[in-house]
Amino acid sequence: GAGEGGGAEAASVSMVVTPDTMAAGDTVEAVITVQNFVLEAPTGQPNEDGHGHFHIYLDGATGGNYLLAGQDEMVDLTIPANTAPGAHTLRISLGENSHAPVSPPVEAIVNITVE
Numbered sequence: 185g186a187g188e189g190g191g192a193e194a195a196s197v198s199m200v201v202t203p204d205t206m207a208a209g210d211t212v213e214a215v216i217t218v219q220n221f222v223l224e225a226p227t228g229q230p231n232e233d234g235h236g237h238f239h240i241y242l243d244g245a246t247g248g249n250y251l252l253a254g255q256d257e258m259v260d261l262t263i264p265a266n267t268a269p270g271a272h273t274l275r276i277s278l279g280e281n282s283h284a285p286v287s288p289p290v291e292a293i294v295n296i297t298v299e
Contacts (some may be wrong), residue, residue, distance in 0.1 A: 195221035195290045197236060203246045203260070205297040209265035214240065214274070216257050221278060222292070223255040229281040236280045239257075243272055253279075267298050 201292060206212050216223075216238060226237040239250040251274075252261055259267045261274070278290040 193220040194244045195219065195241050195278060195286065197221070197238065197276055197278050197290055199240075199274070199294050201274060201294050201296060204294070205299060206263055207299050208263055208267040208269070211260050211262045214259050214276075216258075216259070216276060218278070221286075223257070224281070225255050226253060226279070226281060226283065229282055231282045236278055236286065239277050239279055241275045241277065242267065243275075263296075265299060269298050272296050272298055 199268045200215045202213045223240045237255040240252045241250050241282045274294045276292050
């Protein structure tokens with residue numbers, strides 16, 4: 185492991201959504217890749233640096249208003265049926281086991297189109 189003094193590499197996350205054009209109410213596949221971070225179930229775990237789970241948000245949603253929370257590197261994500269047609273974003277944010285967002289934030293944004 186890394187020594188004291190911030191020698192650890194910064195965590196990062198990326199996400200690929202397939203397909204990236206969908207109808208409202210559709211389910212798409214999201215593949216999540218993390219580096220220098222351990223994904224684990226968000227329940228019953230002690231808070232530990234570099235460990236946690238992710239939340240996926242639509243557009244500007246924050247906090248508890250996520251579409252999905254999880255720790256699997258491949259998830260099925262359902263786009264809400266009331267989503268307006270047009271350009272939207274999906275934002276994935278890493279969270280600690282305490283459910284607080286990782287600080288500083290570790291996020292990625294994917295552009296999608298709802299038909």
